[in-house]
Each structure stands twice: as C-alpha cells, then as structure tokens.
Amino acid sequence: MSEAAGVRADASTADPGPGSTAADDAGALTADELDARDELAQRRGDFVLDGTVYLDGNSLGALPRSVPARIADVVEREWGRLRIRSWNESGWWSAPERIGDRVAGLVGAGEGQIVVGDSTSVNVFKALVGAVRLAREEHGYGSGDGGGRGAGRDEILVDAATFPTDGYIARSAARMTGATVRAVPVAGMAAAAGPSTAAVLVNHVDYRTGELHDLAALTSAVHRAGGRVVWDVCHSAGALPVELDAAGADFAVGCTYKYLNGGPGSPAFLYVRRELQHRFDTPLPGWTSHADPFAMSDAYEPGDGAVRGRVGTPDILSMLALEEALKVWDGVDVAAVRAKSLALTDFFLRQVRAYVPGGRAGRLRLRSLTPEAHQRRGSQISLLCEDVADADGPDGREDAAGARRGDVAEDVMNELHARGVVGDHRRPGVLRFGFTPLYTSFADTGRAARTLADVVLERGGEVGSRPRRGTGER
Numbered sequence: 001m002s003e004a005a006g007v008r009a010d011a012s013t014a015d016p017g018p019g020s021t022a023a024d025d026a027g028a029l030t031a032d033e034l035d036a037r038d039e040l041a042q043r044r045g046d047f048v049l050d051g052t053v054y055l056d057g058n059s060l061g062a063l064p065r066s067v068p069a070r071i072a073d074v075v076e077r078e079w080g081r082l083r084i085r086s087w088n089e090s091g092w093w094s095a096p097e098r099i100g101d102r103v104a105g106l107v108g109a110g111e112g113q114i115v116v117g118d119s120t121s122v123n124v125f126k127a128l129v130g131a132v133r134l135a136r137e138e139h140g141y142g143s144g145d146g147g148g149r150g151a152g153r154d155e156i157l158v159d160a161a162t163f164p165t166d167g168y169i170a171r172s173a174a175r176m177t178g179a180t181v182r183a184v185p186v187a188g189m190a191a192a193a194g195p196s197t198a199a200v201l202v203n204h205v206d207y208r209t210g211e212l213h214d215l216a217a218l219t220s221a222v223h224r225a226g227g228r229v230v231w232d233v234c235h236s237a238g239a240l241p242v243e244l245d246a247a248g249a250d251f252a253v254g255c256t257y258k259y260l261n262g263g264p265g266s267p268a269f270l271y272v273r274r275e276l277q278h279r280f281d282t283p284l285p286g287w288t289s290h291a292d293p294f295a296m297s298d299a300y301e302p303g304d305g306a307v308r309g310r311v312g313t314p315d316i317l318s319m320l321a322l323e324e325a326l327k328v329w330d331g332v333d334v335a336a337v338r339a340k341s342l343a344l345t346d347f348f349l350r351q352v353r354a355y356v357p358g359g360r361a362g363r364l365r366l367r368s369l370t371p372e373a374h375q376r377r378g379s380q381i382s383l384l385c386e387d388v389a390d391a392d393g394p395d396g397r398e399d400a401a402g403a404r405r406g407d408v409a410e411d412v413m414n415e416l417h418a419r420g421v422v423g424d425h426r427r428p429g430v431l432r433f434g435f436t437p438l439y440t441s442f443a444d445t446g447r448a449a450r451t452l453a454d455v456v457l458e459r460g461g462e463v464g465s466r467p468r469r470g471t472g473e474r
C-alpha cells in the first residue's frame with residue numbers, strides 16, 4: 001500500500017501510539033507462534049465455525065455453540081409447556097434489563113442503565129429526541145415537540161460519515177422537534193458544538209473506515225458547549241473498551257448482532273446515564289415503560305431507571321438467544337480482546353504489505369483507509385481497492401449503459417468469498433475485514449492476507465508474481 005497514505009511497510013517499526021497494547025516484538029512472530037501465545041484462543045471452540053475464514057463478524061457475529069439448545073428449550077419448554085407462566089417463572093418480563101446489565105459490563109457501564117430491545121435505529125430515535133428534549137429543558141426552552149425553534153438549542157450535529165440510518169433518523173427527529181441537522185466530520189465536531197447545539201450524534205467507530213473516535217474527549221467538548229451526546233457504539237461494543245460511565249456519556253445505542261454475536265436481528269441496546277434517567281422524556285412511551293404497566297392506566301407515568309427506555313413487548317426469542325450468546329464473555333477481559341484485536345489488524349496489514357509491496361498489484365492498487373495509530377483504530381481493516389486503468393475511480397455509479405463503473409472491489413470480494421475468505425464490500429471501492437478476537441485466529445488472518453494478495457495480483461494482471469512469503473510466515 002502506498003506510503004503516501006501513511007501506511008508503513010513494517011508495523012513493528014511504527015509508533016503504536018499511547019495506549020498501545022500490542023507486544024513490541026509481535027512483528028517477528030509467525031501466525032502459529034502468535035496463536036500459541038493467544039490467551040483467547042480457547043474461546044474459538046465456543047463458536048460454530050467451518051473451514052471458512054470469517055472476517056465479517058462486524059456485520060453478523062458467528063453462532064455461539066450453546067445457542068441452538070437454549071433456543072430449543074425456550075421454544076419447547078418455556079413457550080410450549082409453561083406458556084403464559086414464563087413471563088414470570090422463566091424471567092421473560094425482566095429480560096430486557098437483566099440482559100442490559102450483562103451488556104453493561106462489556107461497555108463500561110454500571111448496572112441499571114442499559115435496556116435491551118428494539119433495533120438500533122429505533123434506539124437512535126429514542127435517544128436523540130430524548131437528548132434534544134433534555135438539552136432544551138436544561139436551557140429553559142421546554143421540551144415540547146415543535147417548540148424551541150429560534151429559541152437557542154436548535155441544532156443537531158451528526159457525524160458526516162455516519163452509518164446512514166443514524167442520519168435518516170436524525171433528520172426526522174429534527175423535523176419533529178423543530179431543529180435542524182448539520183453534518184460535521186467528527187474531527188471538527190468539538191469545534192462545531194456551540195450555543196445552538198442541542199444534541200450530537202456520533203459513531204464511536206466509523207463503519208466504513210474503521211476509524212475509532214475519542215469518546216471521552218468529544219463528550220466533554222459537547223458538555224462544555226451545553227449539549228448532550230448520543231454515541232452509536234455498534235462497531236465498538238464487544239470489540240474494544242467503551243467506558244461509557246467513565247467518559248460521562250449521556251446516551252449510547254448499539255446493536256448486539258456484530259461483536260456480541262446475538263444473531264440476525266437480535267435486539268439492540270440503549271444506555272441512559274443514571275443521573276439523566278429521571279429526566280429522560282422518551283418519544284416512544286409504550287406501555288411496558290410505564291411505572292405500573294399492568295395497571296393499564298390511561299395516564300402515562302414513566303417507570304424508573306432503564307425500564308423507561310422500553311417500548312412494547314420484548315422479542316423474547318431473539319432476546320434469550322442473545323442472553324445465551326453473551327455467556328461466551330464469561331471470564332473474558334475486554335482489555336485482552338482489544339490487545340488481540342490490535343495484534344490481528346497489525347498482522348493482517350503487515351502480511352498484505354509483504355505480499356503486495358507498495359500496494360501495487362499491476363493495474364490494481366490497495367490503500368488502507370483505517371488509521372495506523374492504535375488509538376484511532378477499531379477492529380476492522382478497510383482497504384480501498386482501485387483499478388488505476390479506470391479513470392473514473394471506483395465510485396460504484398452506473399454509467400449511461402447501466403453498467404456499474406469501477407467497483408473492482410466488489411469482484412475482488414466475490415472472489416475472496418469463492419476462495420473461503422469472507423469479508424464484505426462497501427461501495428465505493430472498500431474491502432472490509434472485521435476481526436473478532438474471540439474466534440479469529442492469526443492463522444485465519446494470514447490465510448486471508450495470502451488469498452487477498454493472490455486475487456488482487458491475478459485481477460491486476462500480475463498472476464504468479466506474489467512474493468513467496470509474508471512477514472513472519474514460515
């Protein structure tokens with residue numbers, strides 16, 4: 001990959017930056033040696049895996065082995081035989097907060113602040129409207145929908161590179177509250193927050209580039225400006241330490257189907273900091289968030305604590321699959337997960353650089369979009385893959401004839417899948433590889449790098465020109 005992009009050929013000489021946890025001598029070790037030293041290696045056996053190298057756990061985590069039997073038990077015994085009794089006897093009713101407490105331990109939150117349920121998108125809505133109402137109440141502008149226009153706290157700032165759902169929801173939330181939305185790159189967010197800022201919505205890790213943002217520093221900056229902040233931690237929960245309480249985060253939302261392995265469509269979570277819970281004015285006050293839901297009262301009275309983030313009846317099958325899946329975290333230290341994640345991504349970059357020197361593979365070019373510095377890197381590597389013969393670049397748009405121009409990355413990823421290496425492709429031109437330390441091995445990582453090199457060299461017209469060895473591989 002090109003030096004111009006700040007990518008160094010030998011990661012062992014790179015300054016890992018403050019907070020680095022990777023072993024200094026890791027650059028000299030082989031995949032087998034790194035696997036032999038890996039304190040999380042045993043966890044791999046907890047998952048259903050096959051011969052595929054699975055690097056898409058940042059989209060859908062692998063299946064923990066114990067989940068199918070638990071789901072069969074929930075269906076056959078709890079639903080099939082106990083039926084309605086299970087709401088109490090099987091703990092169904094209290095599952096959202098019980099499982100929220102389990103997630104809390106993985107995102108630096110004390111108990112009683114997280115509720116599990118709904119999708120991430122729905123939780124972004126609850127949190128963002130809640131944040132706007134809170135900021136306005138604090139600044140004396142009331143919290144009613146439609147109120148506050150021109151009154152001062154009129155702006156919602158949104159991460160300009162956000163995962164789209166957050167931006168869509170923010171624009172709707174703004175229309176409902178009479179606010180406007182301004183898209184701001186995260187690097188300029190602290191400076192952009194000011195006297196008109198009601199709320200700020202930011203991704204902790206950028207889904208496209210894998211860039212990790214400074215949650216504590218930005219939270220403080222937004223607070224200094226008098227606003228409230230909502231963090232989307234979809235790509236950091238279960239991948240690295242999140243420290244919501246320590247950073248003073250106001251709200252956070254995240255999904256559980258990526259690094260938390262809860263399964264397709266498993267319920268998301270909502271964190272509301274304890275001091276704010278009693279002032280959290282949810283825009284979706286469903287009956288299960290009521291202080292006494294079975295009073296079936298006409299008047300809404302919000303429940304205390306995390307319960308206030310509920311809406312309707314919890315999706316028990318998905319929720320209990322998640323609860324079972326979270327057992328793989330028993331005894332796991334998130335700091336160890338982070339150390340391994342950085343070692344895996346370092347190893348992958350080092351191998352790809354060794355196999356594809358300078359990022360040049362004939363007419364194809366590879367360039368890492370993921371920050372080199374450990375403190376700015378999430379748990380994925382995103383490689384921009386361009387065909388230099390395509391003057392228009394990999395924009396993924398359709399030309400007049402309807403053919404998609406440029407996006408050779410899509411072909412490369414399809415071929416990787418055919419060869420048993422599963423990452424994903426994000427238009428335009430990005431190859432995404434997610435590293436999930438509970439089940440990704442260094443051997444997997446080396447194989448992925450080799451296979452990627454083979455494919456890009458073939459596609460770039462340089463068949464057979466791959467150097468025979470990667471760094472640290474015997």
Ligand SMILES: Cc1ncc(COP(=O)(O)O)c(C=O)c1O
Nearest residue numbers: 119120121163165207232234255
């Ligand atoms: C950062 C981020 N936010 C939100 C979502 C999705 O939200 P939902 O769970 O509602 O589909 C994703 C991925 O799908 C994501 O990567």
Ligand SMILES: Nc1ccccc1C(=O)C[C@H](N)C(=O)O
Nearest residue numbers: 058059060163207208234257265
């Ligand atoms: N929920 C999904 C359902 C289907 C396909 C992908 C997703 C993803 O989660 C994509 C992911 N958020 C991403 O960062 O691209």
